[in-house]
Amino acid sequence: MQYKAPRGTQDILPGxxxxxxxxxxxxxxxxSVYGYQEIRTPAFEITELFHxxxxxxxxxxxxxxxxxxxxxxxxxxxxxxxxxxxxRAYLEHSLGGQGRVTRLYYITPIFxxxxxxxxxxxxxxxxxxxxxxxxxxxxxxxxIDLTIRWYRALGIEQLSLxxxxxxxxxxxxxxxxxxxxxxxxxxxxxxxxxRARYERNPLRLLDTKDPDLQQRLLxxxxxxxxxxxxxxxxxxxxxxxxxxxxxxxEVDARLVRGLDYYTRTVxxxxxxxxxxxxxxxxxxxxxxxxxxxxxxxxxxxxxAMGMERALLAASAAGxxxxxxxxxxxxxxxxxxxxxxxxxxxxxxxGGIRALSDPDRRSAKSQFRQADKSGAPFAVTLGExxxxxxxxxxxxLKTGEETEVPLxxxxxxxxxxxxxx
Ligand code: HAM
Numbered sequence: 001m002q003y004k005a006p007r008g009t010q011d012i013l014p015g016x017x018x019x020x021x022x023x024x025x026x027x028x029x030x031x032s033v034y035g036y037q038e039i040r041t042p043a044f045e046i047t048e049l050f051h052x053x054x055x056x057x058x059x060x061x062x063x064x065x066x067x068x069x070x071x072x073x074x075x076x077x078x079x080x081x082x083x084x085x086x087x088r089a090y091l092e093h094s095l096g097g098q099g100r101v102t103r104l105y106y107i108t109p110i111f112x113x114x115x116x117x118x119x120x121x122x123x124x125x126x127x128x129x130x131x132x133x134x135x136x137x138x139x140x141x142x143x144i145d146l147t148i149r150w151y152r153a154l155g156i157e158q159l160s161l162x163x164x165x166x167x168x169x170x171x172x173x174x175x176x177x178x179x180x181x182x183x184x185x186x187x188x189x190x191x192x193x194x195r196a197r198y199e200r201n202p203l204r205l206l207d208t209k210d211p212d213l214q215q216r217l218l219x220x221x222x223x224x225x226x227x228x229x230x231x232x233x234x235x236x237x238x239x240x241x242x243x244x245x246x247x248x249x250e251v252d253a254r255l256v257r258g259l260d261y262y263t264r265t266v267x268x269x270x271x272x273x274x275x276x277x278x279x280x281x282x283x284x285x286x287x288x289x290x291x292x293x294x295x296x297x298x299x300x301x302x303x304a305m306g307m308e309r310a311l312l313a314a315s316a317a318g319x320x321x322x323x324x325x326x327x328x329x330x331x332x333x334x335x336x337x338x339x340x341x342x343x344x345x346x347x348x349x350g351g352i353r354a355l356s357d358p359d360r361r362s363a364k365s366q367f368r369q370a371d372k373s374g375a376p377f378a379v380t381l382g383e384x385x386x387x388x389x390x391x392x393x394x395x396l397k398t399g400e401e402t403e404v405p406l407x408x409x410x411x412x413x414x415x416x417x418x419x420x
Contacts, residue, residue: 008114008122010308015323022321023154023307024107027127030150034142036105036129041085043109047075053084053289055260057200064112078111081259082128082304083286084293090132091295101133107307119277119309128283128304132290135299137234140265140285141241147269147281147303148247154310155319156271159280162252163242163267165235166203167227169288175226176202182220189216206254222253231264238265261286265301273316274309281305325374327355328417332366334382343381343391343406350410351419371396377413379404 005011012020028038047067054061066078079085086104089095096102107127114120129146131139144161151159166172179202187198194213197204208214227235242249249267257266266284274280283303290298314320329347331354333340340356347354355373357366363380370378379391391409394401395416404412413419 006122008116010121010123018324019311019320020307023127023310026153027105027107027150030146030153031105031129034103034129034146036103036146039086039089039104039106041079041082041089041106041108044076044078045085045088047077049084049088049293050077050080052292053087053261054081055201058258058260059204060112060258062200064114066111066113079108080112081110082106082108082126083130083259083261083289083302086128086130086302087132087289087293087295087300090130091290091293096133096295096298099133101131101139103129103131105129117276119274119306119312121308125307126304127307127310128302130300130302132300133298134301135287137238137241137265139299140238140267140301141245143283143301143303144242144247144267145245147283147305150305151269151280151310151313154314154317156280156310156313156317158271158273158313158317160270160272161242161247161249161267162255162270163238163249163265164252164255165223165227165231165264166256166262166266166284167223167231168263171226171228171231172203172223175221175223178221178226179203179205183217186213186216201260203256204258206256207258224253234264257282257284261289261292263287267303269305271309271313271316273313277309279306280309280313325376326353327373327375328353328419329355329377329379329413330366330370330373330375331356332363332370332378332380333357333360334363334366334380335386336360339386340381343379343409347410347413350414352410352413352417376417379409 050065051061060080065080067075069075086106090102105128109123109125111123113122116122129143131143183198183202183205187195190198190213191210194205194208194210205217255266255268262284264285268282269280270278271280281303285301287299290300329352331340331344333356344354344356355375357369367378376396377393378396379393381391385391389406390403391406392401393404
């Protein structure tokens with residue numbers, strides 16, 4: 001029996017893991033210039049947290065969660081997103097405080113039972129930030145600015161930022177009623193899934209993927225005329241801030257997002273490079289979630305970015321970093337004894353990436369391995385070299401060979417490798 005990774009999951013192999021490290025490093029660097037600090041939360045949480053946090057009726061909760069009972073009879077769920085866990089930890093460890101703004105970032109796997117396709121997985125990975133404790137549109141603008149900066153740092157320039165305002169609960173309630181009224185006559189023509197959306201969360205009808213329904217909803221009312229005065233001002237100010245930051249965006253009155261916790265600002269960055277799963281990231285303001293989870297009223301805003309999708313977009317943009325050699329030098333050891341071990345240890349202590357053949361096969365085989373390793377240099381150590389306290393250093397690309405005194409080898413390599 002040969003085992004395979006479960007459907008919708010991927011192994012990240014050694015060649016690819018460099019790219020993931022690049023994504024993570026770039027994200028950490030961007031977060032640090034905005035003063036965000038890392039939080040790591042468990043892979044699973046009490047199921048109730050997500051029911052409460054994301055909304056009982058959301059598709060993520062009704063259809064996509066990996067929920068199981070542990071041996072103690074508790075219902076646990078692999079996290080389908082990072083916001084509810086971050087807020088749970090924020091409250092549990094009292095990270096906030098009156099008038100204080102808390103900035104958190106995370107890099108996390110997420111688990112959703114979805115139909116796998118390019119850009120959509122059952123275990124996916126997100127980078128994300130949460131800015132907790134500010135109701136200002138400046139906070140939303142900061143999160144959007146950070147998001148765009150990360151994509152730019154990855155060389156992803158072909159972006160389309162969509163923004164919308166969902167207002168607060170009260171205006172949404174009135175809008176919901178208007179939308180239900182509009183959609184009622186076409187209810188009998190809807191597919192089962194869409195009908196369920198109508199009943200559970202009619203706003204989600206607006207982001208239906210069904211082209212017929214899209215067409216029939218073209219004239220549906222938009223939320224904008226229902227917005228409260230405060231929400232309208234908030235949205236106007238956010239747009240002015242994005243203009244000031246030189247960030248291009250489009251107002252998309254149909255952008256609603258799939259999780260229930262959003263209030264006012266919602267946004268997504270889309271990329272044509274991604275095909276059907278065109279959403280690079282999604283985020284927005286969630287002013288009621290902290291209170292909903294038992295904390296004091298605390299406004300917050302944030303975003304999460306799909307890492308697999310960021311890699312797909314960087315690949316389409318041709319901006320992935322080139323593969324790098326994993327070693328600086330291959331030490332060809334032709335003699336038994338400890339001299340080879342000592343040399344390897346000395347090189348590594350000096351920060352030089354040194355490889356060798358643990359089986360000490362023939363010179364020919366070791367040179368073949370040296371070539372394959374991609375290391376720019378091979379150094380040979382045999383009886384003769386040990387007696388004379390030298391090594392023969394070869395630049396593998398050109399074949400040029402030099403004798404280097406053993407004691408000088410680290411410095412000699414450092415200079416030629418351009419290391420500091
Ligand atoms: P979300 O829109 O559900 O929002 O996910 C954000 C991003 O995660 C998506 O735009 C996509 O790039 C990626 N993603 C989600 N599911 C999958 C999947 N199955 N396969 C591949 N990529 C996926 C959230 O998760 C919110 N917590 C965002 C947020 C943070 N809002 C406020 N703060």
